[in-house]
Amino acid sequence: MGVMRIGHLSLKVMDMAAAVKHYENVLGMKKTMEDKAGNVYLKCWDEWDKYSVQLKKADAAGMDHVAYKVEHDADLDALQKRIEAAGVKTTMLPEGTLPSTGRMLQFKMPSGHEMRLYAMKECVGTAVGSDNPDPWPDDLKGAGSKWLDHVALVCELNPEAGVNKVAENCKFFKECLDFYLSEQIVVGPGGAVQAAAFMFRATKPHDIAFLPGPSAGIHHASFFLDSWEEVLKAADVMAKNKVKIDVTPTRHGITRGQTIYFFDPSGNRNETFAGLGYLAQPDRPVNTWTEENLWRGIFFHSGEATPSFTEAYT
């Protein structure tokens, strides 16, 4: 019932050929289709629906929208009522608005990011199929990412002006979409300001993250790997492909994930992320990171801020 998981990310890219090459050769996704407008759709090998990334040609980088899949078609009507009751306008986009995709409930998060919910997307199966499947396919490229894991969105935080879109999104996702909070960063006098929120619907530590910044944007899109060994290999793949690595392999305190941050050819930040961390459950106590420890939460080994990680987002 309700939201199951992240379904797809629509990402704006400035050079389509370079973007497709990056998502195929570095991340290891496969192109599954292209629409009349020239948008390209890709999936990871262990995903079963037709696409998890839509690349959209644009004159700027950034996120167009993020979509989450709900279990039943009727969930869309129920969620529409709850979202509208919270004072958020919605539009039901008809089936076929995106290829191979059913009707989509479109609305804006309190932070201004466009979100869509859908129940149907063409199922094409994983690369190993479902009948007596092998553990992995033979034709993996690059990092061989298994699935689009989560997105982290930059939300406006300006406490002096009374603006905290991180906290507003957290409240909205909790009250309207039944997401749970797994971890948070609190800052300011007495830790009174919720400056970052990590939320889940499934059993991973997060399906979406909200990070603070001066204006809305996307901080990163994250792709799942199985192990630390695969994270190291992914970094080798990036170096071989001369991909700009933002943060070399390390561990997060928050979510316990093992990570690399890097940039796609349009400057959108990607992450390869390994480790399921812990079993996220609605009754699990929320982990809270305080201001003096927030960089230990983000980069557990160094415990320090890195300039590009804070300055660059799209």
Place this chain on the structure above:
Amino acid sequence: MTNGVRHQVRIVQTGETYACAESETLLQGMARIGRKGIPVGCLNGGCGVCRISVPVGQVRCIGPMSRTHVSEDDEAEGICLACRVTPVASVEIDVVGKLRKALTFNWGAPGAARGPDASRIHATKET
């Protein structure tokens, strides 16, 4: 290794100078030898942190720059991203990026820094 003609780059704000090959961008040329002065972000024209103007000399654009950070008017005035331009002559550059920092907090007077939902954090912790 980079080959070919090199040009002197001077960063007006810091006085820093370095030699940059025609085959690399102003930002790559600076970062590769460990110099500082221009903020380094995505290196791919998307994030805008390396926004510069070029009052002296000439550069060549080698890839798309996000219109969020370099408008058509900006471009006409010689504003560009250091990660997307290579030198074709000796250049002086002015760093004009407005650094917007995520995950960085400058608190004002105690008590002033409160978001609208600050009170609910404690409620959330109890769930």
